[in-house]
Amino acid sequence: MVKIERDHHSNEITKIADTIQFDSDKKTISEFQMYYENNRINLNPVFQRDSVWKTPQRKNLIKSIYENIPIPTIFLYERYENNKTTYDVIDGKQRLESIFMFLGLKGYKKNKFPFKAVYIDNEDRAHEKNRLWEELDEQEKRKISQYPINTITVKGNLGDISDIFVRINSTGSSLTRQEIRTAKYLQSPFLKRINSLANQKSILEYLQNNRIISSSMIQRQKHVEFISELVLSIQNEGPIDKKNAIDRSMESGVLTGSQLNKSIKEFNETLKLIKKVFPDIVSTRFNGLADFYTLFLLVWRWRYKKKKVLANYNTNRLLNAYLIEFGNQCDIVKRQRDSYQIDKSKDTLIYINYLMTVQSSTDSINQRRNREKILMEVFDFTLETKDPFRNFNSEQRRLLWNNSNKRCSICNRKLTFNNFHADHIKPYAKGGKTILSNAQVLCAEHNIKKSDK
Known part of the structure; x- marks a missing residue:
């Protein structure tokens, strides 16, 4: 049994220790291989992060194992499922994935890589040589297979396990706020729905093709965070303060059931309109997160609150042209400002004011409101308002x-x-x-x- 040491971080860990059991032992690589091949180890529990290790990190790990150098402890969560004991990886996913890749196990064959092994020639000179698993002799393979890894197995309530994950995750890359949310609020209905929404193929492709979200940001779950902001802003009927609103929503479960369904439906309709009305987003400044957030909320407001006409082809073309021109003028004024040649005339004032909202505290509720107000002043006149009465009486x-x-x-x-x-x-x-x-x-x-x- 492992003793839990108190630290300056928390009293919470003491409470968690009352409900969770920690068992320490050593498991060999061949044991982990057996778990994997028998579907008894889950590398991707809901609180786990996407892979972020690069190949050099993976190679260094295998080299350490080959040279019998200790590697960090692996943490597992033990649960009983389908009449067998199964393990969720709390911490150690990158290490186990690297090992499975090197061994060329099923599902990892295309990711195989060599490592640099040191060998001594006949003249006692040391050399490094790239070696694949298949190129090792039986003694070397046995040495790797029997390599012992310090392992701590955690048993207890799943909700508390997520707190443990947040505390002990020891990858080289620190957790993003959204990754911590994924760990802490893994049972949240809101998080589950948003995860599903954000990872839809059409949405991922749109975000990536328009360079709104990069592949590395998706790996760090930034797309989930961004979609959360948009859906919560719809529910709030206006901008939210990014710093607090998402956590507050997940803690309180404020958005669930029919409300959540309604907000997601309006999210999908709004995104569809943006694709239709603004097909050139990728070539404008509005593919930046701060700018796109404001544009998205403005289109939502046009559609659901101001009842603007967004189905007129000619008007939409004009609106797209205005957006491109507004973005161009902002970029010109920014260049002038950066080179201290800015023209502070009445004509440039609106662009200066807009740029001020994206240079600091861009995700605060006040800056978001200011951006939306400016865009309304620029674009609202272009759109016709629908008749307030939809049906004939x-x-x-x-x-x-x-x-x-x-x-x-x-x-x-x-x-x-x-x-x-x-x-x-x-x-x-x-x-x-x-x-x-x-x-x-x-x-x-x-x-x-x-x-x-």
Whole structure:
């Protein structure tokens, strides 16, 4: 049994120690290989991070093992599943992955790599030579297979295990805030849904193709954090303070069930609109996280709060052109500012003010509000507002019916008052007004078929 030492960090670890058991022993590489081949070890539990080790780190690990140099302790979480003991890797994923890659185990064959082994020639001179697993002799293979690794096996409540993970993770790269959230709030319904959403192929491709999020940022779960911000901002109906809002949401479980479903639906619709209206994001400054966040929230507000018309092709082209030009002017003013040649005239003031919101505290709620306010002033006039009434009322329906020929305007089918549909001639989505001069009689079939209602 391992003794838990108190440190200056916390009283929490003492509470955790009351419910968790730590068993210390040594496991050989061949044992870990057996666990892997029998599906008894899970390298990717929900609280674990994506791979971040580079090949040189992996090679150095194998060299240490070959030279019988001790490597850091591996922490496992023991659980009983499907009538057998299974282990989740709390800390040590990179080390075990590197070992499995070197051995060329199933699933890792394409990642095989050699390490530099030192050997002595006939004249007692030391040399280094790249060696693959297959190139080792039986004695060398046996030495590696029987190499003992200090292992601590943790047993207890899964929720407490995540706290342990946050504390003992010993990879060379520090955890990001989102990785800590993944560990700490692994049971959060919100986190599970956002993880699923953020890792959808279409969303990952859009974020990467438009250089909004890089591959390395995805490895560090920054895309999950960013999508969390956007969904929470929708639920909040405005900008949030990044520093606190996500943690607060996961702690309180404030966004679940139907509310979460609604926010995710609006997220998907907003992203679809951005793809349609602003196809050139990648070549503008608005593929930066701070700028894209504000643009996303502005489009959401246009769609769901201000009821702006976003289905007009010509207007959308104009809007895209304005966005590109606004971004270009911001870049020009930034260059001038950086070279101390800035023109502080009235024409450049709006660009100066916008740049001030992205130079410091970019994720604070005040800076986000300021950015959105500026973009509203620039772009709002371009868009037509939809009629506040989406549907024709009963009086309008009666007047339309009594002044019509009682037939569908498209197929000329004869209708009755009980089965006719009142629909817009100019589609509502394209700015059509809900007035009698823009109304037509349709049958149910053709009303449903219209995709631009």
